[in-house]
Amino acid sequence: MPEITYREALRHAMAEEIERDPNVVLLGEEVAEYDGAYKVTEGLWKRFGDKRVCDTPISEAAFIGMGIGASMLGLRPVMELMFWSFSTVAWDQIVNNAGMVRYMSGGLIHCPIVIRGPANGGTNVGATHSHTPENWIANVPGLKVVCPATAYDAKGLLKSAIRDNDPVMFMENTLLYGEKWEVPNEEYLIPLGVADLKRSGTDVSLIAHGRAALTALKAAEILAAEHDIHADVLDLRSIRPLDEEAILQTVRKTHRAVLIEENKPFCGVDAQIAATIQEKCFDDLDAPVLRISAIDAPAIYSPELERRQLPRPSDIVAKVLSIC
Amino acid sequence: MPEITYREALRHAMAEEIERDPNVVLLGEEVAEYDGAYKVTEGLWKRFGDKRVCDTPISEAAFIGMGIGASMLGLRPVMELMFWSFSTVAWDQIVNNAGMVRYMSGGLIHCPIVIRGPANGGTNVGATHSHTPENWIANVPGLKVVCPATAYDAKGLLKSAIRDNDPVMFMENTLLYGEKWEVPNEEYLIPLGVADLKRSGTDVSLIAHGRAALTALKAAEILAAEHDIHADVLDLRSIRPLDEEAILQTVRKTHRAVLIEENKPFCGVDAQIAATIQEKCFDDLDAPVLRISAIDAPAIYSPELERRQLPRPSDIVAKVLSIC
Amino acid sequence: MDPVTTCEFASAPINANLQPADKIRLLREMLRVRRFEQASLKHYQAGKMGGFLHLYIGQESVAVGACSLMGPNDHVITAYRDHGHALAVGMSMNECMAELFGKVTGCSKGKGGSMHYFAPDKNYWGGHGIVGGQTPLGLGLAYGLKYKGLTGSALCFMGDGAVNQGCFYESLNMAALWNLPVIYIIENNGYSMGTSLARSSAYASCLAERAAGFGIDWDSFNGEHIYAVRAKIQTAIERAHTLSRPTVLEIATYRYYGHSVADAKHKIYRSEEEIERYKQLHDPIQIFKNQLSEEGLLTESQYDELDESVLREVEECVAFAEASPLPSEASITEDVYYEVDHQTAAGRTGRHFFND
Amino acid sequence: MDPVTTCEFASAPINANLQPADKIRLLREMLRVRRFEQASLKHYQAGKMGGFLHLYIGQESVAVGACSLMGPNDHVITAYRDHGHALAVGMSMNECMAELFGKVTGCSKGKGGSMHYFAPDKNYWGGHGIVGGQTPLGLGLAYGLKYKGLTGSALCFMGDGAVNQGCFYESLNMAALWNLPVIYIIENNGYSMGTSLARSSAYASCLAERAAGFGIDWDSFNGEHIYAVRAKIQTAIERAHTLSRPTVLEIATYRYYGHSVADAKHKIYRSEEEIERYKQLHDPIQIFKNQLSEEGLLTESQYDELDESVLREVEECVAFAEASPLPSEASITEDVYYEVDHQTAAGRTGRHFFND
């Protein structure tokens, strides 16, 4: 199978959907003539033209709201936020309009919109540019949120997100854009709400999403090689809808769980996962569910220290050893 | 002790702090000449004048940001959001400016600002007006969040919040404004980060915040009267800082916990509490930590049904009976 | 504002070309709004509904005049003071009253309430509670129309207080930059809640003039006469249809009741005299009633008949609302996700709701 | 834009009253910015720092001219392209370079980086990464000054792309309505990232004219000559000091490098010729250097000395940054909460951090 980057996988997904459905339009800052701040949309403007790939002013509230309004009319806008951190200036449009209009209209309206872009720390761009709002979004019934960790997942999930008739918040990671994975040439879709067991073990369940899932895989290798501890690594992929069954299954198998995320700990996604596991696997657990999140402070600039602020394989190994 | 309303308690707290500190200023929509949309600031404009109590245009992003900027210069703005739901249009200012400027300046700047207003459902004002963002806020290191359930707590906590040198998000409840509690005439303060055991029992811990704490008290009475089950009722009062010790203590005493909140379940504050309890009281628990939240949908308008959407005493009783 | 004495806009083609029956219908529509809201007020006070009730009474000429101009691709979106626009686009009193009563027969199945009426089939996109929040949505409707190659427009209504929400200016810039056929209609009733225009906004000659800085055509006028409203908005619609250019219109109007029914102080922040003066001299229904009798199209008794037929419709809608059932408890989690409601494949993978 | 040939602003009192030494200092400050940033670029490319690096080179006359006018109660706040303003208010090259290197000796202890320089003691409030997010903060500085009864102003810098963030207009309305002494300075360098002004903004004659709709005084001018910048901004500062009124200024300027160092395409979305033209004809340092030699205040050799002394300062700051220690791991959770850092009573009740 050919290897392509996470960035290319996203691009191919968008190109395929643009060709497939005339209602799909890409909008965002620098997505067209500049080829995308992170080159995710590179070449798409030249290929599909002004109508399908369109640069916006720096007006997130207005252009996200515009996309929502257009989606009510049947368009399928795929909006790029240069950083998900900038969703803070469009927060009302996302939560109250995309999130609530279907409900408040008694189901008369739906918003087939995708809002995508990177949501990660680790690039030394400072606290305001390093938010990971998947937990805020997942708190809102009416919104969906997806955090792919690999090129394969990114492509399959983005295509599903674009075809989904509900608003899907698609969170990528600038640290992964250049990473390569095997991705088939044939078309495929990955449904939202289906987790992926990326490594199968017996002794402990490492549950994560986004880049943290890759960190967990590295930790699992170390655990196997150096400690003869064999971990299940479950990548949630989709946060809402959530594959709760897969979570409970792996825990029922290993009886131990360590949750890893790059978000801040308080009310992070893993708080929800831990609460669910202890409630539904109470008698299966041989140890408390443990969590590893970013060190609980705004993202620090200093490159050395920000590397330290996010979960590292060694942090996971240490946690696992504390319960195995 | 005299009984006063939750609304009056807040008003007295602000009046006392205005008199005490010339840097305290109240700003918000309709807080001055109109006496407050919910009459919380009634009479303060007449009493203290234009300088100290000031009406703003409907520009939350600008006036919240203005308050943050002024607080950097040493003012202590107490900003009213007519509804905390409207924080969505000021989200960037709250999270990135109030929340991050101290950190990004290496501690050179601090923001002694209070942003207060009602954050609750249950009043049939629809999905966009019924948000309870305490979990979103508490996710942000740099911000503090407080949710008083009684007039006594509201006054003591608001005075502490105004004197606090960090940004404090103060979340009230329109359903409580008219309720009365005993409040002493003498000045008192309630520190942030200290929970309140509002009822002492032996069999189960009901842990809640905001109005849900009062619902828990009602449930505790029913449990005692009809089921001879005696519950601890712990009111968190402050979400960040959080009185984790008090949480662990009550659970170590009763070995069972039911968490109640009016927020939506996914990544609600109680997800964090449940995750913490199972981790730190793993061997103390005789049953899984259970949660009761709002029914997981945007706030419905229909009055009958919205009453049903929020946790009721009977819901708590049923949950408790399932583990006692 | 000065009353419109004789209407210079009667001769505007869009009005001159009206048939007598059309003119009567305009009056009838305004009466429908007023009588519907008077009934809703009565039943609100009788405790039949919850939440807020923002009455449009006094402003009827704006919504009715504007919506009377809508063609197949002209769309409407507004704020929470939305009953007038809803009835004006042709929504039934039944679904509107039932919504206020929180009944499943309501236009939003009792889920939206007074602030959240919707009727996409009538090009009516709500009903929005967050001040200014609808302005980017209106932009999106215009963008969608243009994208689909349709000749139409998006009429986005907003209040004089809403002009101080920033997303409105972001929207103006994009509308001008991209030539989008959106028409922002500022219904300037002089107050945002208890705050007079002078205490909430700084401006040159008027609020609409702020559009000039974005190179957008704008106009400001007295909206008490429905002919004026129709003539001015028609110009904007033609600009949208022929040039795909935006317009900002500021229409002077007045609300007789408080901001919402909960607004106890509305006779304190404005004088009784002011309210009375508007009712006496500037009432859009009275003014148009007189216009029609001057035109020899309406006698007193014909007016009374018209009013009675409207009152009967109102009575019926109240009875309908009363008799309608509440939404079921199970319906609380319906209409959240399209895919779940329709039980598509996408709606069946993973967990969507998280109680227990 | 046309080059400023002879400077009509030399005679403006604020410039005419300058002592020769002051004029040399202005040139020196501009040189400090340029040489500092050239060094930062070199070390960025050598991998000594992370994140973004937005260079101000080409725009020096704006920050240096503006900050040279600051009195005790005049404050400055800007966006992420903030090195120029930081050095212009008197921050040391050491603390600025160390911040880029992520060292504990940096102005923000290595926690803010290039976009987040701060020096409240010098009335410098950052350094803000969210486009437009600083505009309400600037309003707040002005509000705070007025509240405290101080005669001062808040100079809030922003880019030409930032004018399309809504909170800017909300801020303009409040500034005008409340007579707040804030001065919004739009540094129009023609591009927001890869987007030219024409592709991002719709306007009448210029961006600043948007202020007219709020009844705010505005001006738009070429900022390549520091005398022009000082004369025009001084007028706004006097308006702020004497009338407590806001101003919006649009200053035409140009950045020689890409949006950030990561901007590989900046010679594609604009032509090499354009860049060269600005360097040759509109360079603020060259222009002022020539001005001073015309005034007989500076010889070539004096200029070279000046430049060398600046280069020595730059060398020293790099050595300082290199030699400085990194922040400690423990410091990651410092500077989050004032009360915790100071271990006050409030900082000791309850849990503030939630790892494990």
Ligand SMILES: Cc1ncc(C[n+]2csc(CCOP(=O)(O)OP(=O)(O)O)c2C)c(N)n1
């Ligand atoms: C963002 C936001 N802030 C505040 C409110 C509360 N609020 C609802 S209506 C209103 C006044 C709006 O006045 P105006 O725009 O003039 O419309 P009118 O009520 O006069 O029709 C306010 C402050 C809100 N709904 N949304």
Ligand SMILES: Cc1ncc(C[n+]2csc(CCOP(=O)(O)OP(=O)(O)O)c2C)c(N)n1
């Ligand atoms: C709200 C927000 N949206 C987008 C960005 C990404 N971004 C950073 S700078 C920039 C361009 C700003 O251009 P301009 O305002 O002209 O300032 P300049 O870079 O020219 O100094 C963009 C889009 C951001 N930081 N914040």
Ligand SMILES: [Mg+2]
């Ligand atoms: Mg109004």
Ligand SMILES: [Mg+2]
């Ligand atoms: Mg620029």
